[in-house]
Structures are given as C-alpha cells and as structure tokens.
Amino acid sequence: MRRVITGNQAVAYGVILSRVDVISAYPITPQTTIVEELSELIGSGRLNTRFLKVESEHSAMAALIGASTGGVRCFTATSSQGLAYMHEMLHWASGARLPIVLVNVNRALAPPWNIWSDQSDSLSQRDTGWIQLYCENNQEVLDTILQAYRIAEAVRLPVMVVLDAYVLSHTSEPVEIPTMEEADSFLPPYRPEHPLHTGQPEAFSMIATPEHFMEFRYKMQKAMEQVPAIAKTVDEEFRSRFGRGYGSIERYGEGEAEVLLITSGTVTSTSRIVIQRLMERGVSVAGIKVKRFRPFPSEEIYEEIRGAKKVAVIDRNLSAGVGGIFAQELRASLYSKEERPQVFGFVSGLGGRDITPELIEEAIRCTIEHHRPEEEILWLGLKR
Amino acid sequence: MRKTEIPVSENLGRGHLACAGCGAAVGMRLTLKALGEKTVMVFPASCWSIIPGFWPYSSLRIPVVHAGFVTGGSTASGVRAALDIRGDHEALVAVWAGDGGTFDIGIQALSGAAERNEDFIYICNDNEGYMNTGTQRSSATPLFAWTTTTPVTRPNENPKKDMMAIMADHHIPYAATATIAYPEDLLRKMEKAKRIRGTRFIHLLSPCPPGWRIPSERTIQVSRLAVRCRVFPLYEIENGISYTIQEQSRAVPVKEYLKLQGRFSHLTDQEIDRIQERVDDEWQHLLRKARC
Ligand SMILES: Cc1ncc(C[n+]2csc(CCOP(=O)(O)OP(=O)(O)O)c2C)c(N)n1
Ligand code: SF4
Ligand SMILES: [Mg+2]
Secondary structure: OEEEEEHHHHHHHHHHHOOOOEEEOOOOOOOHHHHHHHHHHHHOOOOOOEEEOOOOHHHHHHHHHHHHHOOOOEEEEEOHHHHHHOHHHHHHHHHOOOOOEEEEEEOOOOOOOOOOOOOHHHHOOOOOOOEEEEOOOHHHHHHHHHHHHHHHHHHOOOEEEEEEOOOOOOOEEEEEOOOHHHHHHHOOOOOOOOOOOOOOOOEEOOOOOHHHHHHHHHHHHHHHHHHHHHHHHHHHHHHHHHOOOOOOEEEEEOOOOOEEEEEOOOHHHHHHHHHHHHHHOOOOEEEEEEOEEEOOOHHHHHHHHOOOOEEEEEEOOOEOOOEOHHHHHHHHHHOOOOOOOEEEEEEEOHHHOOOOHHHHHHHHHHHHHOOOOOOOOEEEOOOO | OOOOOOOOOOOEOOOOOOOOOOHHHHHHHHHHHHHOOOEEEEEEOOHHHOOOOOOOOOOEOOOEEEEOOOOHHHHHHHHHHHHHHOOOOOOEEEEEEEHHHHHHOOHHHHHHHHHOOOOEEEEEEEOOOEOOOOOEOOOOOOOOOOEOOEOOOOOOOOOOOOHHHHHHOOOOOEEEEEEOOOHHHHHHHHHHHHHOOOEEEEEEEOOOHHHHOOOHHHHHHHHHHHHHOOOOOOEEEEOOOEEEEOOOOOOOOHHHHHOOOHHHOOOOHHHHHHHHHHHHHHHHHHHHHHHO
C-alpha cells in the first residue's frame, strides 16, 4: 500500500508492523504526533499493545527496561530535552543488554528554547552504548524501524532511529507500507534468551565487583563489533524482500571524485541535487551519506574516501570546544590509516536553520579552493 | 500465650550481606514468607542493591530486577506490563525501595504509577536516611536527628514527610504501615495486600543499627518502641479514605524511644518535648482521620 504520510506517521506504521508489545512515552514537540497516532491505533483496537502513559521520559525508558527484562518487544519515542532526561536509563538499557528501539526526532537542546532540527541531542548520547541509525526520508524511517528490531534482538543492544524535526517528522511524502504478513515474514516474534520467570530465581542487572565488571563491558563492545556484519545481512534480506536497502553508508555522484561531501539525515537529499548540478558543470565531486553513526562505519567510509584529496563534512550539531561530531569521529577513524584526506569540518543549520543548496555549494567550493581547512570549525551560514 | 503462625518457607537464603541486626533483613525475610515464590521483586538502588550478594551469587530465591534509584514505580510498571502480555497474571510484582528511593528521588515515578493504579505491591523499606551511601539525611529522617549531613551542631530541621498521607491521596486501594517487631501484623498486611489488585503501598519501618547508632541486638526493641511511643503507629488505609488503627493502648513517652538511639543522644529536654508534642499532634490527626 502506498500512502502519503509524515515521518512521524511512518514511525507509527513501523511500530505497528513490528508488533511491539509495550510502548511507554511522554510527549515532547516534535515527537508528539508519533504517540498521538499510536494512541489512536491502540484505541481503535488495531493494535494489541500496552501503552504506558508515564509521567516522564526517565520513567518511559525505565518502564521499557522493566518490560524488556520481562521478555517483550518495546518502543519509545522522544526528542531533545526528553532524550537528555533519559540519559541515565539509556546507559541502563544497553548495560542490561535490552533490545529496545527508540525513535528520536532531532531537536535542539535549550537554552535558548528551540524546537527545530539539530542533531546535538542524539549525538550527545553517543557513548551510551546505543546503536544509532539516521534517516533521510520517510520511507527509510519506516524501513529502518523494522530493521532496527532485527539488529537489536540479534546483538542484544538497543537501537536509536533518528529523523530530522519537521523536515521529516511533519512533512508528507509517498511511502510504501508493507503488509502485516510481509513485515511478519521479515521480523519474527521476539524470543528473549533470558526471559523473567517466577520459579526461576535469577537476578537481573545486579552488582558486579571490579573482578567481573570489565568483562560485561568487553562483551558489550564485542556485540557492537558484530553490528556491521549483522546490519548488512539484515539490510540485504530487506532489499531482497522489499526492493529497498540503505547500507551503513551510501556513495553517490562521480566515481573518482577529488572532493567528497559527507552528510547525514535530510541534508543528504539537498546535497544530492547540489552535487548533481556541480558534476554537470564539470566539478569533480561526490557525496557520502552516513546512515549508521554507532558503531561508526570507519572501514566503509575509508574504502570510499581513501583516494580522495579532501573531504568536507557538514555537521548539523555542535560539541562545543571541539566542533561537528561526525567530523570528529571521521578524523579519529582516519588517524591510523595510510591515506588521510584533509577533513574540512563545517558546522551549519543549528537550531533548524535551513542548510540551503547555496550553503552546500559554498562548502564544496571552499573545500576545492583551499589546500587545507583554515580553521578547525568552518561555520556555514553564520551571521557574523 | 498465643501461638504465632508464621510460614516456614524461606526465600531469603544464607550469605546475604546485611549488617548484623539489620532490621531490613528481618523485614525482607518476613515479607517473602508472605508474598511467596511467585513474586518478582524490583530493587531500585538502596542497601538492597548490595545485600542479596555480588554477581554471580544471589541469596534471594525469587527472580529479582535491579533498577535505577529513581525507577521503582516505573520499572515495576514495565515488568507488570510484560508479565501481563505474556499471560502470567499469577506472578506478583513487588518493589522494595528505600525511604530515599520513595520519599525523595523516586516519588515522581511512584506517584505516576500509583495514579495509574499499576498492579503491584510497593514496599518502602524506611530506615530514615540514605544508609547505603553512609547515613545522609532524607526527607524520612526524623526531626532533630543526627545524620552525616545533619551533624549535631545542626541536626535535622524538618519533620518527617507524611508519605502515607501522600499515598492515601492517590486513592490507591491499600496502604499500610508495618514494622518487624510485629511480625503477625506485618504478615497479615502483606497477605492482605497480595489479595488486592492495583497499587498497594506498605510503609515498613526497619531500624538500622549503624545509621541509628543502636547496638545490633536492640533492633526489635527499637522497632517495638516506635509503635508503642506512637512515633510510628500501625494502621491501614483502604481506598485512600477508610482508616484502621491497630494499636490504641496508652502511649509510652517518646523519650523511651529516643534515648536508646545514638542519633538522638544530643537532644535537649526542650527538643524532646517538641518531638513529643509533634507525635501527640500527629496521633490526634490520625485519630480524626480514622474516626471520620
Ligand atoms: C540517580 C542516583 N543518585 C544517587 C545515587 C546514589 N545512591 C545509591 S543508594 C543511595 C541511598 C539510598 O537510600 P534509601 O533509598 O533510603 O535506601 P537505603 O540505602 O537507606 O536502604 C544513594 C544516594 C544513585 N544510585 N542514583
Ligand atoms: S546500613 Fe542499615 S539498612 Fe543497610 S544493611 Fe546495614 S543495617 Fe541494614
Ligand atoms: Mg534509607
């Protein structure tokens, strides 16, 4: 079935098709229409799901930690302040190795209050042990949720699916919605390895001394290291069933480009057009969309950029004191490599300011014209 | 003398790590006798994050879910939801939280759960302070008590928060106070709570020898005096309105209770009088609620 739906509706369809057992959420703009849509669907009896309308995001995640420990499939959605408020429980979910899926609609963190798109919320949770997948369009949002449960349940780590505020969350696009049967054949019911059972006196998330703690973390890292291969298999299976796949990264544009532009989220869609136009004018440029941020697809990116002289990264986020977070991760991943292109780190579009085709072209031109970046952070579209 | 009937089953095994004379260990032992094996217990951070034992050993013979300090009410809501979805309506979900985890940091999650009337028993194991972190003051710490953050030069300035009244105002089906010196009363209340559906709240007073500065052999005596001095009356509240008080005998002066405990050894006679006045006022207040 093809329908014209918003990004947030695509989330709701993804959740329904994943046959989620427990939802627990708290409202925050621009996530709200997700929980409204899900409440409608549950209210109308089309969903056999428990929706816990908790009193905060901290409780939303804690409730899912309880439910997931109880052995059922769980979902929540939030944004910005709500995600930050969950922080303690994000660590708990991954430490307890629970395959929870969370949708974060990227929104700036206050102050100043701002409800528009900015990835600083999800990226500042990068060390919480969650897999992070960024989406470019509403179809990808729906598809990624189905894939997220497969990956999460295979490696027993939680997954954060991320989409841009408004540009996706509240913008309607045609989306192919799989049938329940198709979704079921791709995503089997959740079978937890250690479900909670009375009569089986096990202790979950108990205290571990220095003698044992480190091995818990080692196993978590090993699980993260399995993600690239498992995500690839899941994506390939998805492609064979539905004809759509995304990879951990996607390269587009000229084959042997001198300059490569790295983006994530919806900035990629604008970049595709800019790069197409520049190529038509003979500029040697190509683009890379980064879908998976955690674990960072270092090898996949390296394979694409090793021949290039220069790489431009546009970050719609800021780690104050460092710069854009994608650029930072990329630089770190390149350090031990033989071929290290110059990394131009652009910061743009914070708090929902538009990243226009003109700005993207400016970033590419700046990268072409300079041998190396003149500053650690290249501010794009800043009013000085 | 009347013969007591306490179940012989033991779901707290040997080798737990509680201090000698820990009131909460006795409280847990009794509680589990009443709740039985088909119980899942959620433990937000407290002394009880440590007491059952370190990985890979646990002295509890029931499944246990350790949880963030704030999350007794919320984690238990999720566990309940999962068990319900799996069709296990027989399993009982219980929370065992400290006074800090209940009166202070966890009150929001508990209030949310109680307002939704989540189906679990929430036991607040009240030792009147943050004991796991070394006896800091909580809002359950009594007036003028010493703690490590309320030194004798500046003892606790605020009276204890009335958590039972707060829970009653959520109109939950059942709330009751209990303490270990009255095991039959404790067991009866746990068993009664077990038969009810919805949010049930048990306020369990558990003396803590190191935190209260009492010798370990005085735990039961202090627990009993707390009731007899009416510092901690035993009562039940049904549906937030119907009060039943268990002991109405003539009260022992509160001084008898205070003088056994090092945490009150700095008190002046005037301070003791003020505590006595408060205890009397609160008792009258409780009687008024029970009468109407
Ligand atoms: C968010 C958070 N803040 C602080 C702590 C530290 N902490 C752990 S247990 C505890 C004291 C618990 O006191 P209470 O709930 O009264 O239980 P008790 O140890 O007295 O049984 C504190 C402060 C924590 N684990 N989490
Ligand atoms: S500090 Fe107090 S409550 Fe904690 S284990 Fe020791 S006696 Fe029990
Ligand atoms: Mg305490």
